[in-house]
């Protein structure tokens with residue numbers, strides 16, 4: 171069995187470490203942060219969207235593009251960048267938008283999500299880690315009748331490939347989630363996915379890391395930033411750091427989310443990832459808050475009751491890497507959320523504001539492959555909007571690659 175380093179302790183890296191440790195490898199989990207799960211995985215919308223792996227580049231988004239470009243949709247923002255990688259990413263994004271490509275990408279994502287779902291069920295049984303996992307079900311709320319009617323085609327397609335999704339009237343949706351009776355947004359209808367689940371991705375990262383150290387003797391190297399890879403005749407030999415000596419490894423998996431693009435000189439595949447920044451607000455769980463996860467399609471908001479907290483997440487800002495968050499965007503998120511649910515109307519002292527970068531590829535499919543340049547280095551990056559959903563499936567795929 172091999173000595174394998176996993177670079178990145180977000181949901182993707184920790185899941186990869188788990189599958190590799192279970193296969194008998196000695197794993198060293200490395201992260202620049204002091205604890206696991208502090209990157210994009212920390213405050214996400216918590217959705218395990220087994221049946222909603224819809225690729226971002228789609229005919230619907232292209233129809234909406236003029237409104238986005240003109241700044242008429244507060245949920246989206248594009249910062250134009252004088253960077254050839256940005257231009258190439260944009261062109262490849264557009265090339266993935268036609269209906270046939272969108273469905274091919276979506277199918278591939280759904281297949282990966284199905285692997286994840288199976289792996290997560292086994293993991294929860296084996297490890298008994300606590301991460302507020304719950305089979306919550308999900309309701310996608312459509313504000314206009316035309317949009318709701320158009321959703322029927324997608325639901326038919328999903329049903330045809332085995333997913334349980336149902337078209338509900340507002341009244342039927344209120345039966346499923348009584349808290350919708352006081353939802354102040356328009357609801358022309360809802361798509362209900364009873365099999366979708368949720369869980370706290372950050373708690374998962376922390377608890378699973380602790381389990382791996384305890385049960386599999388995994389080594390952790392936290393608070394250390396990887397700055398490159400040492401090779402001999404094109405074969406990986408060691409991981410390089412700025413502030414400590416190299417560590418020798420047999421192979422490594424790069425699972426550094428948007429951080430991978432900073433290593434793109436050695437790993438050019440990482441250029442295909444752009445950060446799409448999102449925001450969330452988490453408040454103590456109010457009594458009577460919706461228990462079923464909600465997505466407001468028009469406002470692009472996701473609501474989730476996670477343990478004793480209630481969270482809204484949203485916004486998609488295509489920004490330069492490392493640009494940081496914009497404080498005013500929390501105001502945009504709160505205004506949108508409080509316009510439909512009173513829970514977010516008043517800011518409280520225990521509210522948690524969070525922002526993170528979704529590592530997004532033009533096709534929305536993650537990059538799971540061997541490095542072109544460095545033998546023994548594998549990539550598991552670019553999970554975009556769905557990293558929590560796809561983490562364990564991707565981990566399984568990369569472990570299968572390593573196993574040959």
Ligand SMILES: Cc1cc2nc3c(=O)[nH]c(=O)nc-3n(C[C@H](O)[C@H](O)[C@H](O)COP(=O)(O)OP(=O)(O)OC[C@H]3O[C@@H](n4cnc5c(N)ncnc54)[C@H](O)[C@@H]3O)c2cc1C
Pocket residue numbers: 177178179180181182183200201202203206207208209210211212213214215216217218219394395396397425426427428429430446447448449450472483484525526527528529551552553554555556557558559560
């Ligand atoms: C607002 C929002 C809502 C979301 N909602 C959902 C959802 O409901 N469901 C879902 O499935 N997905 C969701 N996502 C997407 C999901 O959170 C991400 O796809 C996922 O967290 C990516 O995981 P990751 O492990 O690849 O990256 P990260 O979690 O960012 O982890 C990467 C880690 O690598 C480390 N790192 C980077 N560079 C280096 C380096 N050089 N050396 C050492 N360490 C390094 C970082 O410190 C970080 O800890 C959402 C994202 C956002 C922003």
